[in-house]
Amino acid sequence: MNRIIKLTVLSALLTLGSLSAYATPIPWNVSGTFNDSGTLSGSFIYDVDTDIVSGISITTTAGSILTGYTYPLPHPHFANPPGMDGLPLVSNWPAPIASDGFLGLIFASPLTNAGGTTAILPTSFEGQCLSIFCIPGTAAPTTRFITSGTLESVPEPATLALLGAGLAGLGFSRRRNNA
Numbered sequence: 001m002n003r004i005i006k007l008t009v010l011s012a013l014l015t016l017g018s019l020s021a022y023a024t025p026i027p028w029n030v031s032g033t034f035n036d037s038g039t040l041s042g043s044f045i046y047d048v049d050t051d052i053v054s055g056i057s058i059t060t061t062a063g064s065i066l067t068g069y070t071y072p073l074p075h076p077h078f079a080n081p082p083g084m085d086g087l088p089l090v091s092n093w094p095a096p097i098a099s100d101g102f103l104g105l106i107f108a109s110p111l112t113n114a115g116g117t118t119a120i121l122p123t124s125f126e127g128q129c130l131s132i133f134c135i136p137g138t139a140a141p142t143t144r145f146i147t148s149g150t151l152e153s154v155p156e157p158a159t160l161a162l163l164g165a166g167l168a169g170l171g172f173s174r175r176r177n178n179a
Contacts, residue, residue, distance in 0.1 A: 024049050024113055030058060030105065032120050032149025038063025040103075040126075040149060042071070048113050058103065060126055065144040069101035069126070100129045107151055115153030120146050 025047035032040040042058030058071040103126045108119040128142035 025052075025054070026111070026113070026115055027055070027154040028111065029152050029154055030120065030149065032124070032146045034060070034063050034065075034126065034144045035147050036063030036065040036144045038066060038068055038126075038144065040120075040146065043154070046111050048111060060101070060103065063144060066101065066126060066128055066142060069103070071101070071103050102127050102129065105146075105149075105151075111151075111153075115155070117150060117152045120149030120151055122146055124149065 025045045027043055027045050029043050030040060034040065039061045040058065043055070044053055044058065045055035046053050053074060056072055056074065060066070060068040060071075062068045105124045106121045108121055111118075122145055124146040125143050127144075130142070
C-alpha cells in the first residue's frame with residue numbers, strides 16, 4: 001500500500017512538472033478575425049533557440065476587403081523580428097507577382113520555450129500585392145487588420161501521455177484503497 005502511494009505521488013509530480021515543459025521547436029496555433037469579417041487560422045513552428053520559423057500553414061478567408069489566401073512560406077524579403085514578438089511577413093508565393101497576399105502578425109508578448117497563450121495585436125495585417133515587388137507600403141488600399149486573435153502553443157504528445165499516466169495512476173490507487 002505504501003508503495004502505491006509513493007508511485008502515485010511520483011506520477012502526479014511528473015505530470016504536473018511536464019505541463020509546462022516543452023521541447024523546442026514548439027508548434028503554435030493562430031486564430032483571429034479581420035476588420036472585414038474574414039478569419040485567420042493555422043499553425044507554424046518556432047524554435048526559440050535558433051529563432052527560426054518553419055512549418056507555416058496559415059489560411060485566411062474572404063471578407064469585404066480581401067478574398068483570403070493560404071500562406072505556406074516566409075516572405076522572401078523580410079527576416080524574423082528578434083525575440084519573436086511577431087511572425088515575420090509570410091507570403092503565398094515562391095516568387096513575387098502582383099495580386100498575391102502577404103500577412104504580418106504581431107504578438108502581445110514574445111514566444112518562449114514555456115509555450116502558453118498570447119494575443120495577436122490589432123496592428124497585425126494582411127495585404128494584397130499591387131506590384132511584382134510586393135512592398136507592403138504599396139498595398140494600402142487592399143490591407144485589412146486583425147480585430148481579435150490568439151496564439152496558443154500546442155502541447156507535445158509526450159506531455160499528454162504523462163498526464164494520462166498520472167491520472168491513471170491516481171485512479172488505480174484510489175480503486176485499490178477502496179477495495
